[in-house]
Amino acid sequence: MKVENIWNDSEDLKDAVWSWSDRMGVTVREVHLRDMRTKWASISTNGRLTLSTDLLELPEALGEFVIVHELVHLLVPNHGRVFKSFMSAYLPDWEERQHHLQTLLGA
Numbered sequence: 779m780k781v782e783n784i785w786n787d788s789e790d791l792k793d794a795v796w797s798w799s800d801r802m803g804v805t806v807r808e809v810h811l812r813d814m815r816t817k818w819a820s821i822s823t824n825g826r827l828t829l830s831t832d833l834l835e836l837p838e839a840l841g842e843f844v845i846v847h848e849l850v851h852l853l854v855p856n857h858g859r860v861f862k863s864f865m866s867a868y869l870p871d872w873e874e875r876q877h878h879l880q881t882l883l884g885a
């Protein structure tokens with residue numbers, strides 16, 4: 779995992795959403811960035827994705843994990859076995875990235 783890469787700006791982060799939605803074959807209708815305080819992102823079933831502006835301060839690998847996690851929710855609503863297999867298919871090291879994010883939250 780390359781931890782040194784940081785997003786250039788919010789457009790850079792949004793571009794990652796479009797390329798992942800393309801790759802995963804899911805429909806994202808809108809992407810918003812805002813100060814979320816208690817979480818990194820949320821997505822509605824109709825494809826409205828909201829990302830925390832805090833992600834802009836973090837390595838790309840972590841934002842990418844958050845994006846993929848939210849987009850997999852367009853395929854699977856819960857965090858069960860099917861969800862995890864999608865995560866592994868798209869980001870084989872997702873657990874490492876998730877762990878890294880959790881350590882940041884605890885900081």
Ligand SMILES: [Zn+2]
Binds near residue numbers: 847851857
């Ligand atoms: Zn989730």
